[in-house]
Amino acid sequence: MKALQFNVTPPGFIAAKAISLIFGNKVYLKGPFKTVRLVEIPEPAVPSGQWVKLKTIFCGFCGSDLNLMMLHDSPTASPFSSFPCIIGHEVVGRIVEKGPEATQFKLGDVVTVNPGLGCTVRNLSPQCAVCAAGRSLNCENSAEGDLPPGMFTGLNSGVTGGFAPFICAHESQLFKVPDSLGMEAAAMTEPLAVALQTVFDNMPEPSDKILVIGGGVIGNLVIQVVRTLCPDAGIALIEPAAHAAALAQDLGQADIIPFKEAYRTAAELTGAAMYQPQLGQPVFMGGFDRIYDTVGNSATLNMGLRILGPFGTLSLVGIGSDVKLDLTPLWLKLQNIKGVYGYGRVTYQGETRHVFDLAMEFMNEGKILTAPLVTHTFRLEDYMEMIEVNLNKARQGAVKTLVRFD
Ligand SMILES: [Zn+2]
Ligand SMILES: [Zn+2]
CATH class of the missing domain: 3.90.180.10 (Medium-chain alcohol dehydrogenases, catalytic domain)
Structure with a gap:
């Protein structure tokens, strides 16, 4: 074949x-x-x-x-x-x-x-702690067991x-x-599972202001998941491609932040105070409550932390190589960066569900349009x-x- x-x-x-x-x-x-x-x-x-x-x-x-x-x-x-x-x-x-x-x-x-090729698939017993937590894609034994290395x-x-x-x-x-x-x-199902896990791992409060960076498949699905689980959240998107931005508006009622005026528009949307440092890009007091960065390069992460509010969490969904980051906003505003990779079980309406099952249910019920x-x-x-x-x-x-x- x-x-x-x-x-x-x-x-x-x-x-x-x-x-x-x-x-x-x-x-x-x-x-x-x-x-x-x-x-x-x-x-x-x-x-x-x-x-x-x-x-x-x-x-x-x-x-x-x-x-x-x-x-x-x-x-x-x-x-x-x-x-x-x-x-x-x-x-x-x-x-x-x-x-x-x-x-x-x-x-x-x-x-x-x-x-995910985790411990069970690799014929390893007992399972590693990560597989036991249901996250086989992040298995600690990805280079061990009956199979060649490969997550x-x-x-x-x-x-x-x-x-x-x-x-x-x-x-x-x-x-x-x-x-x-x-x-x-x-x-x-698989890309929607990524989006579901992303949101469940950094779940918005009902009135949060959310920013998604990158309106590709995962970014669009993250927006739809937030819209489904937290209908009243404010959702903004930074995405330069017009067709992708339009889809996010249609499917998730996202506010589009123009790439070239990202700081000014983000300050208006969040009501944050924007300060201009002696050198470099602006920094906000206030800002978004949560950011899902599906791009994850130096430019998006440096901007993300500057416009993320106090105690905010930025989910690193996409990962660029060789990122250089000014961590001052994280230090100054008590923020968190959360790695997101793979998927597993979540609690939804009091039940433990695998996000693969939840993804198919949400698509089947028309809650998420793919x-x-x-x-x-x-x-x-x-x-x-x-x-x-x-x-x-x-x-x-x-x-x-x-x-x-x-
Ligand atoms: Zn494992
Ligand atoms: Zn993929």
Whole structure:
């Protein structure tokens, strides 16, 4: 079968980085330093134990896939990945074969996949403290156990990722898709789970003033989740692309902060006092109660802390590499920065729920709309076109792109 493979070696990484300084990012997409290609690999074997084989229906293309292939990721996380790997971690598929000990699902069930490859999947017992808390993507044993290193399906040389017609998954990774939920919506479960966990981990008070930085898929879904859980919260968005900003206005009634006048507009929206330091950008007294930064680079984080209010919490959802940060506002205004990665169980209306189940329920009930976000669908063979669209999202009017399988 044909599958989309990412590969880079340590010497290749250094050489490609050096050459990209002259020729730009295109060195990662063609020529000797190309990082992704369609390869012929054997179909996954009949699964053993608690593993099942899925026929892929859709797999979403994620901003993190693009960062991976453009070598934007910090090498700090490299011990918890292994290459070459078949990428893709936003999967919906149908169970076509089961291992003898896989008893939780039936053949033919349509499921979404929690890509986290934690202790259970790695056959490690007892679980680490992080898995025991339900956060398998953040497992402390991501480089240990029965599998090669790699935090999730799509970043592990031993587990086929979703950009392939067939994949294998451990039954503990699976969540049954309700019959009434469409397949494209089911493919949005993983990104919506990210957004849900982001908000549950930094839950607004009813009258809070919220800022979301970045109106891509995750930013838009964070806005919709806040709107669903805290209908009266004030939500603002900083997003330079007009089509993405318009979607956030439509789907989450967000106030759009123009990129060039971010400080002045943010001060007006929050009623904060804006002070001009001797050097550098303004700093607020008052400001937003919570910020969800889906970009996470030096510019957004430095601005975020300056316009975040006292005792405020900034959730770091996206992560840029090599961030340089003036922590003075955090120190001065007693703020917190909270890392957000992966997902698990949350308490909703008094019940413990996994955010994958909650995500599908919210989509099924129409509380969260994902159809307007799916702007493009591709065949796997057209992956280069899909990458080009994702590199030019503003020009292409693209938000979420999916790969569709037969
Ligand atoms: Zn993703
Ligand atoms: Zn673990």
